[in-house]
Amino acid sequence: MTVHANIPPLFRNASFENFNTRPDNPVANRALSHAVTVANSFAREYGYGAKSQGLLFIGDPGTGKTHLAVAVIKRLIQRGFQAVFFDYQNLLERIRSSYDPASGTGDRGAYRTALDCEVLLLDDLGAHRVTDWVEDTVTSLITHRYNNNKAIITTTNLRDPEGGDAPIPGGLQSDVSGRYYLTERIGLRARSRLFEMCRTISTRGVEDYRIRKGREAAQR
Numbered sequence: 722m723t724v725h726a727n728i729p730p731l732f733r734n735a736s737f738e739n740f741n742t743r744p745d746n747p748v749a750n751r752a753l754s755h756a757v758t759v760a761n762s763f764a765r766e767y768g769y770g771a772k773s774q775g776l777l778f779i780g781d782p783g784t785g786k787t788h789l790a791v792a793v794i795k796r797l798i799q800r801g802f803q804a805v806f807f808d809y810q811n812l813l814e815r816i817r818s819s820y821d822p823a824s825g826t827g828d829r830g831a832y833r834t835a836l837d838c839e840v841l842l843l844d845d846l847g848a849h850r851v852t853d854w855v856e857d858t859v860t861s862l863i864t865h866r867y868n869n870n871k872a873i874i875t876t877t878n879l880r881d882p883e884g885g886d887a888p889i890p891g892g893l894q895s896d897v898s899g900r901y902y903l904t905e906r907i908g909l910r911a912r913s914r915l916f917e918m919c920r921t922i923s924t925r926g927v928e929d930y931r932i933r934k935g936r937e938a939a940q941r
């Protein structure tokens with residue numbers, strides 16, 4: 722079976738080389754340089770020993786999480802490993818439709834690939850309203866990969882104290898401004914496995930690159 726990397730067109734050119742670590746901004750530079758160092762060493766060392774079975778990128782929108790995650794899988798593919806990109810929402814929709822006999826567009830292949838491919842990039846984890854089905858599905862996916870020692874690279878906007886986000890008194894529940902915590906969207910069991918498998922890379926506090934580009938374009 723040929724497995725395609727599935728990288729969306731917008732990210733086909735994303736690489737370490739064209740990632741800007743914002744030397745003009747000390748706060749962003751510190752976070753982004755650290756992100757590049759950790760991501761780069763994962764891409765270089767993956768396959769030698771099993772120190773870390775993945776990466777968890779955590780941070781606000783537009784801070785380069787998907788860009789760096791794609792840069793990592795492109796390197797791994799160059800090194801001969803099989804890596805596949807899945808958008809979390811899209812994957813869940815494809816799995817759901819595969820269980821719906823009426824839809825006729827069953828797509829079990831996507832789920833099997835996500836379960837068994839060598840390296841899975843799961844983009845925008847938790848970007849879906851929670852139902853028991855969603856929580857069960859993501860838990861089985863992550864548990865399967867965990868039990869089989871298969872790497873996962875994932876990105877999320879959701880907050881988590883383990884990712885350096887401020888803990889909130891009273892437990893892991895969304896704060897008054899409605900920002901969700903990872904555990905609320907994927908459940909405690911999936912979260913627990915993810916933190917054991919992955920090194921965490923936080924881009925929290927970095928300025929949104931899309932908004933910055935838009936502003937610069939408007940000034941020209």
Ligand SMILES: Nc1ncnc2c1ncn2[C@@H]1O[C@H](COP(=O)(O)OP(=O)(O)OP(=O)(O)O)[C@@H](O)[C@H]1O
Pocket residue numbers: 731735739740741742743753780781782783784785786787788789845876877878930931
């Ligand atoms: N530091 C950077 N250098 C170069 N390009 C960047 C950088 N940060 C982001 N970009 C570009 O900006 C766009 C948004 O970045 P990206 O999609 O990686 O953000 P994200 O953190 O995944 O956001 P979201 O949480 O909304 O998915 C992409 O086109 C990406 O290539």
Ligand SMILES: [Mg+2]
Pocket residue numbers: 786787788844845876
């Ligand atoms: Mg993204």
